Amino acid sequence: MRALIGTGVALVTPFQKEGAVDTEALTRIVNFQIENGIEYLVVLGTTAESATLTAEEKELVIQTVIQANQGRLPLVLGVGGNHTAQVVHELKTRDLSAFTAILSVSPYYNKPTQEGIYQHFKAIAEASPIPIILYNVPGRTSSNMLPATVIRLAQEFSNIVAIKEAAGDIVQAMQLLQHKPAHFHVISGDDMITLPMVLAGGSGVISVIGEGFPKAFSDMVRLGLNRKVDEAYAIHYQLADAINMIFEQGNPAGIKEVFMHLGLSENTVRLPLVNVSSDLSQRLKQFVDAFPL
Template structure:
C-alpha cells in the first residue's frame, strides 16, 4: 500500500464565527495540502472535531473534501468507536465511495483487555470493504494496544494493513516494527518522534503539524525515508518548538491558530474545546515568522 507512505495530514474542520462548517475555508485547506506536496489526507479524525459534528455535517465535510481533492490524493476516512456492533453497522451503511482506506481507533472509555481489542478489530476487519489502518492513541482512549496485539492483528487479517502508532513511545514503536510483517505500515501518530520512527523503518506519519507546515514537514519526512539523516534532523530541530506549541493548549486549538495566522481558516473550535489563548497565538506568530 505505497499510497500511504510519506506524509498524511489529519484535516481539521474549519468553522465560521457562527459555528457552522466553513466550506470555503475547508476547500482552501485541502488545496494548501495538495499544493505543498503531502501524500494523503485523513478525513474525520480527532483533529476534525468529529465528536461535535452532526451526521449531516460529517457528510458535508466528506463531500466537500472529496470534491476539492478531485482524486489528486488518496483519502483515508476515520471510522471507529467503542461500540463494536455500531462500528460494524456503520461499515455496512456508510458511503465509502472515494475513500482508499479506513483509520479505526482502538475502543475508548470502555478500557477493554488486549483480547477485547483483538476481538473488536476482528469484527471490524470482517465487516470492512476497505483496508484498515489501526489507530493506537492511549492518551485519548485510556487503553494501550500492545505490540503483541498489533502483531496478531497484522498476521491474522489481510485487510489490516498498518497502524497509526500514537503512544509516544519509541520503544513500543520499535517493537511493532520488529515484530510485524515487512509490508505492514507503521505510521507515526506523534509528530515529535516521526523522524526516529522513520529511520527505524516506519512508513511515515499522519500529522497535525504538517497541516500548518506541509512543505517543511513533508520535506523532512521524504528526507527521512531516503535515510538522509543530517538534512532531515536539521528540519526536525527547526520544527520542534512549533510542535510543542500547537499541542500546548490541546488539539486542534493550536493548529487552527496557525491556520488563522496563515489566512487559511478562522481559529474557531466547538465546546467543550476553547480557542487558543492570546499568549499562545503570539508565540505561534513568532514561530511562524522565525521559520520563514
C-alpha cells in the same frame, strides 16, 4: 499500500465564527496540503473534532474534501468508536468508494482487555470493504493496544494494513517494527518522534503539524525515508518548537491558531474545546511569521 508511505495529515474541520462548518476554508486547506507536497489526507479523525459534528455535518465535510481533492491524493476516512456494532454498521452502510482506507481508533472509555481490542478489530476487519489502519492513542483512549495484539491482527487479517502508533513510546514503536509482517506499515501518530520512527523503519506519519507546515514536514519525512539523516534532522529542529506549541493547550486549538495566522481559516473550536491563550497565539504568530514557508 504504497499510498500510505510518506506524510498524511489529519484534517481539521474549520468553522465560521458563528460555528457552522466553513466549506470554503476546508477547500483552501485541502488545496494548501496538495500544493505543498502532502501524500494523503485523513478525513474525520480526532483533529477534525468529529465527536462534536452531527451526521449531516460529517457528510458535508466528506463531500467537501472529495470535491476539493478531485482525485489528486488518496483519502483515508476516520471510522471508529467504542460501540463495535455501530462501527460495523457504518462500514456496511457508508459509501467508501472514494477512500483508500479507513482509520479506526482503539475503543475509548470502555477500557477493554487486549482480547477485547482484538475482538473489536476482528469484527471491523470482517465488515470493512477497504483496508484498515489501526489507531493506537492511549492518551485519548485510556488503554494501550500492545504490540502483541497489533501483530496478531496484522497476521490474521490481510485487510489490516497499518497502524497509526501514537503512544509516544519509541521503544514500543520499535517493537512493532521488529515483529510486524512485511506488508504492514507502522505510521507515526506523534509529530515529535516521527523522524526517529521513520529512521527505525516506519513508513511515515499522520500528522497535525504537517498540515500547518506541509512543505517542510513532508520534505523532512521524505529525507528520512531516503536516509538523508542530517538534512532531515535540520528540518525537525526547525519545527520542534512549533510542535510543542500546537499541543500545549490542546488539539486542534493550536493548529487552528496556525491556520488563522496563515489566513486559511478562523480559529473557532467547539466546546468543550476553547481557543488558545493570547500569549500562545502571539508565540505561534511569531513562529509562523518567521518560518520560511
